[in-house]
Amino acid sequence: MSIIPFGLESLLLILLPMAAASGWYAARRSHRNAAGILPTKPVRADYFKGIHYLLYEQPDKAIESFIKILEIEDETVETHLALGNLYRRRGEMERAIRIHQNLVIQSTLNSDQRHEALLELGQDYLTAGLLDRAESLFQELVGSGYHTVQALRQLIEIYEQEKDWDKAIDSARKLEEITGNQLGGVIAHYYCEKAEQSLRDGNRNTVVLDTVRQALDAHNGCVRASLIEGDALVGIGNLEQAFQAYRRVETQDADYLSEAIDRIYHCYRMLEKPTQGKTDDRTSKKHPITEFFSALLQRYTGVSVTLALSEIKRQEGNEREALAFLTAKLRERPSLRGYQKLLEMELHRMPSDNASDHSLILKELVENLLKNRPIYQCRHCGFPAKLLHWQCPGCKNWSTVKPIQGVEGE
Template sequence: MQELLLLLLPVAAASGWLAAKRSDRSQKSVVSEKEQNPAYFKGLNYLLNEQPDKAIDIFVQMLDIDNETMETHLALGNLFRRRGEVERAIRIHQNLVARPTLDRSQRAQALLELGQDYMRAGLFDRAENLLIELLEIKQHEPQALQNLRIIYQQEKDWTKCLDVLSKLEAITGEMLGAERAHYYCELAVMARKKHDYVQAEQLLKKAQKSDSDCVRAALVQGKVEAAQENNVAAINSFKRVVQQDPAFISEILPFLIQCYLKLNKRNELIVYLQQLYQQQKSIAVMLSLSDFLQEDEGNQAAVELVIDYLHKYSSLDGVHKLIDLSCKSTQDALADTFLILHEQLAMLLKKRAAYQCKQCGLEVKTLHWQCPGCKSWDSIKPIQDLSLSE
């Protein structure tokens, strides 16, 4: 409250000063301000009685809107929005927009601010109308487009996102290929869910054309091929993901293994995994290899692989696997201990965040292509449960 009073006092002073200035202009004789402007004192009274809502209304109504006071209104409105007091910001900016005395650029500025207030309040329809109006009158176009993009992303209207992106690129000259690729991927995922694989593949081609490094496009492509039992093509797509960003190996591995097994190419798969393990030392690849080793050569061979890994790298998943294998090979009283350790560790691992945003550091349990925190695209990656101790 103290802070708000400090903020409102200059507004009150400005209102009083303007009122005095008006009375000087209109009348030669000096008339007391109180007689001329009872509203000013009423407002001041509200302020002192800690009723800032009523005080704001009075002071804002008292301020004539001209070049000098327009800035005061905007500053006050912005301050309220930043403080999260959106309703107050809306009231101030609505009051500005309603004034017929504003010139074209002042009105446009007020529209932009009001649009941002509505966005902050979650009133996207109202914000969208104002921002479209700004585009129509060709004022503040880059900001209007940026804000429209945020709204359409929020509403998951990816076709409108693509349209806004093209306009934004044309106006700013900035190429936004990575974002464009994600919008196409979003549409492709929707088509895949409807089993419209032809449409999905067309959209994925556009995604890859927009951003040749788009990991997501290759990943979705693999899933679309796999859904159609095109296992060879699916394997190629999943391998492309690995080449583009090895951090995503854990994302494609279960699908890749399934495709190889459907083609009855188990040995070929193991050779590929061994090659990959040599290159990346990925925990996910090691765990898959240990499963095959266990099937082919028994528990001890798998235990040796896991222990070898844990001698070089720290990994909770590796420890979990070792306990799992130990449960199966231990017959004595230790078996119960291993079982409890295994269950407890499984619960801990379940609670762990598996992904982290490289931009804002947010940790999440599932993969998001757009960070729910900072809204960056492509910034969230699987957390590598790996620390070199060699």
């Protein structure tokens, strides 16, 4: 086993080219000194002192030594950038920042080198959570036209963290323009974030609707926008349009259909309720809820539609039919949530003193099993979740956390 501390091998590997560079640099300096032009500087001595400090795990002293060599010539810039980056990867942010800051202030750097050092320093600040400093450096880069794509990506990350959705939209649009890559899907989420914030701030549903329509303009496949739109329309009593918004989810991304099923069901139920004292066509109109879900069941195999249909049958007084339907569906496609519903319906049918201990125990077991299971999972990084996160907390991708399919999920 190596006695060299973890990560030090990489540091030494990076420093090998510096050895060559500093040797060359020292030789050149002594040559120039012999000609009486420049004074001798103990460059190699500083370099080897640096290595010595690294080996004895005194990184701050090592950095001092390396910075002394860094009265920079072109040849050592890349090495120092790499050294700073390595410290950043190791999570030693103060050291990374120190090296990159020292590079930025060197008057001998050409424009490319200075902007590269600024980009690295910005990344250090971002990793260290110094968001204001990072933001101003990345803005400087965008303004000067250097590393624009990387700088915009980092700015978007900062605005997402700060929940500054207007700036995130602005930067994403710029990035779209430069790279030609469509970012409508992400921009739509930023508008949805604004719409949800607007709801939390107590704004009227009409204000929320304006924002959510901007989301759909950015990306008409945005499921989240359809759900928020439907909720806001329910809020202003426009149930027919709310139903259309929820229904859109199936064509946008059927993986999320389970999120819309309960809403569709309640929307239908409200539409069916006769309004007191009113007999107009719209409110008294019967909606073929059973037909709608039966048709949906032909296209979608998830358990949510089955559960909705069995509940509709039960509420219509067809308890036996509901049980038979659910049992048949569970035989075709087993599902824990289905079993839970089956047990609930079975117990509901029995008078409470007749409920068998076995049924109660079984119901409790299934409930406990479901309570501790994630319902959602990120398709990109596997992050498990009990709640639907539109941005994965693990990998930060948007729309990758989806309902889990199969026996334990949808």
